[in-house]
Amino acid sequence: MSNKRGVTRTRGLSLHVLPFSEIQHLSITDRIKKILKLILGNKVVILQGRLRVEEEIRLVEDTMAMIDHVKQFKGIELAVIEPNLKEANILDKMKHGLANKLSGGANALTIIGPATIVKEIKKDPKKLEIYLG
Amino acid sequence: MIRILKDLSKRILNSLFGRKEDIKLGFYGPPNAGKTSLANVICKDWTGEDIGKVSDVPHETRHVQVKEKVEIDYKGKKLTFKIADTPGIATKVDYEDFLKYKMNKGTAKKRAKEATQGIIESIKWLDDMDAIIVVLDASQNPYSQVNITVVGNIVARKKPVLIVGNKIDLRKANLKKIEAAFPDYEVVGISARKKKNMDDFYEALFRLAKKI
DSSP states (O other): OBOTTOOBOOSOOEEEEEOGGGTTTSOHHHHHHHHHHHHHTTEEEEEESOOOHHHHHHHHHHHHHHHHHSTTOOBEEEEEEOOOOTTSOHHHHHHHHHHHHHHTSTTOEEEEEETTTEEEEEEOSSOEEEEEO | OHHHHHHHHHHHHHHHHOOOSOEEEEEEOSTTSSHHHHHHHHHHHHHSSOSSOOOSSSOOOOSOEEEEEEEEEETTEEEEEEEEEOOOOOSBOOHHHHHTTTOOHHHHHHHHHHHHHHHHHHHHHGGGOSEEEEEEETTSOTTOHHHHHHHHHHHHTTOOEEEEEEOTTSTTOOHHHHHHHSTTSOEEEOBTTTTBTHHHHHHHHHHHHHTO
16 A cells, blocks of 8 residues: 555565474475465465475465465465575585475575565575565 | 386486487476577477467466477487477466456456466476476576476476576676576576577587486
8 A cells, every 4th residue: 555655555464484393294285285274364474494396386386276266366475595505614514404304494484475465575695575565 | 206217217218229209398487488489489490380479468378389390400410309388387377467468357367267277287297398498587587486496396307407598688688697596507598589599509408408
């Protein structure tokens, strides 16, 4: 919503922080279902960790199927932030790799929001900007 | 597991007896990156026919379009491809976006429905491809999660991938940004519309085919 000064205001934003432990033991289907249920509740989900690549693509597929079936649902915006390990030493890389295996990318954060609320997520290697509708 | 064994046996047979089948080459990427434009250049060059219609309106390709027996004879090397041009993969589809292109509400809603189904179809076809060309718009930010997800999935399926930065004729184009976003993969810059750098593309395509 824009006022006369052109300042954009959002009518409230609901963030849901989802620890990886809450989805760790779920099947792919149930993980995606849980995330999409939150999204359909107009929540922006901040997942501690990241989905596997096959789960990410499944999320895209299920999102498309849902657009066809749920009125007013237009899809999602998605971004993953991960630490840049290119310049890290071998020990740090090993630690990071092990932590990732145990906890679904504990150092990563995944942001998933309904496209009606999150208009755009601009990602660059060093910054992430979230534009709300 | 079955997929890995199938791929492995196919590779062994191919290396023992030479490749009998045409190479299934998929064109993937976000909407409006120029997948159909590039596939058209290739198909027109080697078969004399286009593969599909191009447009400025996103999601013009809403079904996988296939061109069989595309025989490329380049610098004495010959390969036959089955080319699959796929609908652009996105995480959102809003019919209201199509209204800007002077479309009526009914047509826009129909297009949106076809676009969502097209995205699902694209993903389903991934497993059938032997090699994949990811076409990105070089004038856009390459760090979008969809691009990363698509490339990640191709690699996880152990398919060779070539990244093409299209639209390098545009002032805003920045191929270096694509190279920085995907440092582990070969990136070729082209302009399908102006048929620029197609020699580099064909060289890279033959290198890609060797990895199958």
